[in-house]
Amino acid sequence: xxxxxxVGSVPEQIKPVYDLxxxxxxxxxxxxxxxESTRLLTKMVENDFKLNGYDLIHALGHGVGMEIHEAPxxxxxxxxxxxxxxVVSNEPGIYIAGKFGVRIEDTVQITKFGCISLTKSEKNYxxx
Numbered sequence: 001x002x003x004x005x006x007v008g009s010v011p012e013q014i015k016p017v018y019d020l021x022x023x024x025x026x027x028x029x030x031x032x033x034x035x036e037s038t039r040l041l042t043k044m045v046e047n048d049f050k051l052n053g054y055d056l057i058h059a060l061g062h063g064v065g066m067e068i069h070e071a072p073x074x075x076x077x078x079x080x081x082x083x084x085x086x087v088v089s090n091e092p093g094i095y096i097a098g099k100f101g102v103r104i105e106d107t108v109q110i111t112k113f114g115c116i117s118l119t120k121s122e123k124n125y126x127x128x
Contacts (some may be wrong), residue, residue: 039079
């Protein structure tokens with residue numbers, strides 16, 4: 001699980017980036033289910049990021065099992081079908097070199113008709 005925290009307040013320049021990442025993280029959660037293509041999930045996020053002037057520069061997610069990073073890899077290079085009971089991460093992120101990065105990651109269990117989030121932390125702006 002990964003969350004982005006803010007100290008004191010959320011800078012105005014970061015809000016639209018955070019909101020874009022959160023929107024895509026939630027949309028991906030709604031699409032993750034048995035039989036879903038990992039490549040199509042990735043393309044969905046990549047396309048929305050590109051429409052807004054950003055790139056998905058790392059994998060959208062990966063399997064979690066005996067190792068924290070293992071197959072299936074959720075990226076544009078592989079096309080794997082998600083299967084019921086797989087445990088995978090959903091972790092879109094945008095990184096602006098030398099300025100800031102935003103990642104929102106959950107670990108989920110794939111079911112026949114959706115997924116169950118195994119992480120329960122707040123996703124909206126977290127200010128400390």
